[in-house]
Amino acid sequence: MADLGNILLYFLFPISVFTTLTAIAAGISKRKGLYLAAQRGAYATMGVTTLSVITLIYLLVTSDFSIEYVASNTNQALPLFYKIVALWAGHNGSLLLWTWIITIFIAIVAFQNRHKNNDLMPYVLATIAGTITFFAVLNIFIANPFDTLYMDLGDKLQEYTVPDGRGLNPLLQHPAMIIHPPILFIGYVGSVVPFAFAIAALLTGKLGSGWIRSVRRWALTTWGFLSAGIILGGKWAYVELGWGGYWAWDPVENASLLPWLTATAYLHSVMIQERKGMLKVWNMTLVIATYLLSVFGTFLTRSGIVSSVHAFANSGLGPLFAIFLTSSAIFSLALLLYRKKDLKAEQEMQSLVSRESGFLFNNLLFLLATIAVLWGTLFPVISELVTGDQITVGPPWFNNIMIPIGLALLLLTGVGPLLAWRHTSLESMKKSFGIPILSSILFTVVLFALGVRDGWALGSFAISFFVLWTIVVEFVKGAQVRRKNSGENYLKALYMLSRKNTRRYGGYIIHIGMVVLFVGFTGNAFNSETRAEVDEGDVFSLGPYEFTVQEIRHEENDNYSAEALVLNMTKNGRLISTLEPEKRYYFASEQPSTEVDIHSTFREDVYVVLSGMSNDGERVIVQVYRNPFVKLVWIGAFVLVFGTLFAMVPNLRETKGGNR
Amino acid sequence: MNKRNQFTIGIVVIVVAVIVLAIQGMQEDETMSYSKTVSEVRLLDDKARSVNLKVSGDLKKGSIIRNNMDLDFVITEGGEELEIHYIGKDPIPDTFNNEMDAEVVVSGRLQADGVFNAERIQAKCASKYEADYSSMKTD
Numbered sequence A: 001m002a003d004l005g006n007i008l009l010y011f012l013f014p015i016s017v018f019t020t021l022t023a024i025a026a027g028i029s030k031r032k033g034l035y036l037a038a039q040r041g042a043y044a045t046m047g048v049t050t051l052s053v054i055t056l057i058y059l060l061v062t063s064d065f066s067i068e069y070v071a072s073n074t075n076q077a078l079p080l081f082y083k084i085v086a087l088w089a090g091h092n093g094s095l096l097l098w099t100w101i102i103t104i105f106i107a108i109v110a111f112q113n114r115h116k117n118n119d120l121m122p123y124v125l126a127t128i129a130g131t132i133t134f135f136a137v138l139n140i141f142i143a144n145p146f147d148t149l150y151m152d153l154g155d156k157l158q159e160y161t162v163p164d165g166r167g168l169n170p171l172l173q174h175p176a177m178i179i180h181p182p183i184l185f186i187g188y189v190g191s192v193v194p195f196a197f198a199i200a201a202l203l204t205g206k207l208g209s210g211w212i213r214s215v216r217r218w219a220l221t222t223w224g225f226l227s228a229g230i231i232l233g234g235k236w237a238y239v240e241l242g243w244g245g246y247w248a249w250d251p252v253e254n255a256s257l258l259p260w261l262t263a264t265a266y267l268h269s270v271m272i273q274e275r276k277g278m279l280k281v282w283n284m285t286l287v288i289a290t291y292l293l294s295v296f297g298t299f300l301t302r303s304g305i306v307s308s309v310h311a312f313a314n315s316g317l318g319p320l321f322a323i324f325l326t327s328s329a330i331f332s333l334a335l336l337l338y339r340k341k342d343l344k345a346e347q348e349m350q351s352l353v354s355r356e357s358g359f360l361f362n363n364l365l366f367l368l369a370t371i372a373v374l375w376g377t378l379f380p381v382i383s384e385l386v387t388g389d390q391i392t393v394g395p396p397w398f399n400n401i402m403i404p405i406g407l408a409l410l411l412l413t414g415v416g417p418l419l420a421w422r423h424t425s426l427e428s429m430k431k432s433f434g435i436p437i438l439s440s441i442l443f444t445v446v447l448f449a450l451g452v453r454d455g456w457a458l459g460s461f462a463i464s465f466f467v468l469w470t471i472v473v474e475f476v477k478g479a480q481v482r483r484k485n486s487g488e489n490y491l492k493a494l495y496m497l498s499r500k501n502t503r504r505y506g507g508y509i510i511h512i513g514m515v516v517l518f519v520g521f522t523g524n525a526f527n528s529e530t531r532a533e534v535d536e537g538d539v540f541s542l543g544p545y546e547f548t549v550q551e552i553r554h555e556e557n558d559n560y561s562a563e564a565l566v567l568n569m570t571k572n573g574r575l576i577s578t579l580e581p582e583k584r585y586y587f588a589s590e591q592p593s594t595e596v597d598i599h600s601t602f603r604e605d606v607y608v609v610l611s612g613m614s615n616d617g618e619r620v621i622v623q624v625y626r627n628p629f630v631k632l633v634w635i636g637a638f639v640l641v642f643g644t645l646f647a648m649v650p651n652l653r654e655t656k657g658g659n660r
Numbered sequence B: 001m002n003k004r005n006q007f008t009i010g011i012v013v014i015v016v017a018v019i020v021l022a023i024q025g026m027q028e029d030e031t032m033s034y035s036k037t038v039s040e041v042r043l044l045d046d047k048a049r050s051v052n053l054k055v056s057g058d059l060k061k062g063s064i065i066r067n068n069m070d071l072d073f074v075i076t077e078g079g080e081e082l083e084i085h086y087i088g089k090d091p092i093p094d095t096f097n098n099e100m101d102a103e104v105v106v107s108g109r110l111q112a113d114g115v116f117n118a119e120r121i122q123a124k125c126a127s128k129y130e131a132d133y134s135s136m137k138t139d
Helices: A002-029 A032-061 A068-073 A080-088 A091-112 A121-142 A175-190 A192-204 A210-241 A251-276 A280-303 A318-338 A355-387 A395-418 A426-449 A455-486 A490-500 A502-526 A630-648 B003-027 B038-043 B046-050 B131-138
Strands: A150-152 A157-159 A390-393 A528-534 A539-542 A545-556 A560-571 A574-579 A582-586 A591-595 A597-600 A604-613 A620-628 B032-037 B052-059 B065-067 B070-077 B080-086 B102-110 B116-125
Touching (some): A002 A032, A002 A091, A002 A121, A032 A068, A032 A080, A032 A121, A068 A091, A080 A091, A091 A175, A091 A192, A091 A280, A121 A192, A121 A318, A175 A192, A175 A251, A192 A210, A192 A318, A210 A251, A210 A280, A251 A280, A251 A355, A280 A355, A355 A390, A355 A395, A395 A455, A455 A502, A502 A620, A502 A630, A528 A539, A545 A574, A545 A620, A560 A604, A560 A620, A574 A597, A582 A604, A604 A630, B032 B038, B038 B070
Parallel strands (some): B080 B116
Antiparallel strands (some): A390 B032, A528 A620, A545 A560, A560 A582, A597 A604, A604 A620, B052 B070, B070 B080, B102 B116
């Protein structure tokens, strides 16, 4: 079976090379036959990779421990579900998942465009197939999941098998971790499609709005997946890593944020190009940067150039990735420079106070955020090159710079959509912003009176309130106008309004999600914690809560043994919740694992960790965190994903000439 | 003032503000830490006590001593040892215990008595996964 999987994987290499070359030939010669051949090649890459993945899943499920990957990531006692998802638990398997997703994407793109974009498509296929070739080489020759276990006996290599595998890393045995990699990968890999269209547009000189229209859905879809993937990663860290937080500016987290920043910038600035024919070079740059940063993220996770808790061990892929990344960057930038004169803006900026200008500053802030995160992430590498000392910048540095940028962007979220194109007069500014500004000032004063003293938090709440207000007004005003004209009831008017311009109102919903997320982030300003060494019957407190240790017990089953703590949480003598944090020890992997317990409400999370036993083993050390508003982070993410989906619903057209 | 200048000024103000934030952030001792190994720490002069260090080494097996909330242990590298006193608040990582080989990175400051006060401990389990088998290839 392993041989079959391996042969299928080996086939991917010639097929992707064939597809790349015939696609290029089809682009140059414009011969239909060659293009059809390239199309079939694209489908075939998906075919062989899918079969190869199925083979690997079969090996995982049947526990074939002669395969290194299976032995390293699963064991007999592992539940079937986890045996299947072990496909992306290790380095080689997750790289295969990556390759699989990109082959699925090339097949979808080939099918979607089989009757259109005939000029661009050969080069689109060539670009994606070229990328597949690179990943095929990595998957076959360097990180092959079908490698068997063998020993070097000097004169020959002896294959062998082990009775049971190492098991799945306990940290990965969590639902969020199971769906997090595929979702994040779809977000990363998806950036190749807009990139391929941009390259095709540059190569063919067909730089009009055609390529932009073709990638609109792709850009939005992958952005949605990337957003969801990042937040799920945070959720996993929060629940599994047991340090009470969800984001630490770790290099691997930053790696996923970087393409998100440029992709978000693109989704905004592309609107100016569609509307005004401006910023064409810039949009190309953003599409290219998003793709390069996605590949860079993969490189960072797998090369070991920066140390991270999430990163895979140094896997020997580094140099190849560096070459691929550099050559892709040079190729696309050269192409961009070559076409620069054809990408001239059709208009100039008219006024500092206009929608265009709002987008411009939005993009400037996203660009600066990208540079800052990149700089901070790579600072250990840069400083070692320059001074010889490896210097790491910690989370405070990132917060110091990213909080102001984040709040400025949030403010623009409220201001931008209300600015008119070309120029906004002072009168209309007063009209749109007067009441929202006054009410958010009032809101801030109330918060201050209630005892909120943290400056950044006050600023964040004030801006959030302002943005929410302006968005709600947009919905209400629009619905009122519709109701007057059509006589529909309020809810119907609201629904019809949004359905008729899903992109705009979906965008507003995403903005609401961002506000909710920011309020959640701001909760961090009010975190508190305590630590205690306790025995049964002991009592300790944090804020208004009292914790009573009911029981310390030892549990054991096939998979792990555990120390568990039963803690009663009361407030003013009333029982709120019983929390049971555990410290587990997994037998197969010989790994300990902390299982936190969280009492989660809208107001705050009470997060309890059993952080260790005292030396005599009699008492346990327990750590309790109060984290306000964390739930809003997860809720904000849901709203954001819903908004993204909504924005992709086609606009409703009305037959009896509705107003636009 | 013409339009072009207005934009230029707006952009310059924002860019300068961000650069100032970046530089200001780097001035604060708390945010910057120098990565060193145990043997490198031994070679540092007194100045090294005024900066944050991230010291990496291997946990000396059996060296972890817990006393109430205190935690002391020793890390080794290149034949040198460094005594660590944990003063941080976060729970210590799962992979950090007396039974396992662990590669440890501690962040904190070196004290005058040569003991290292760690505020944060990161432990990497010594390639329990994957690498364990691949290393057999070359044995």
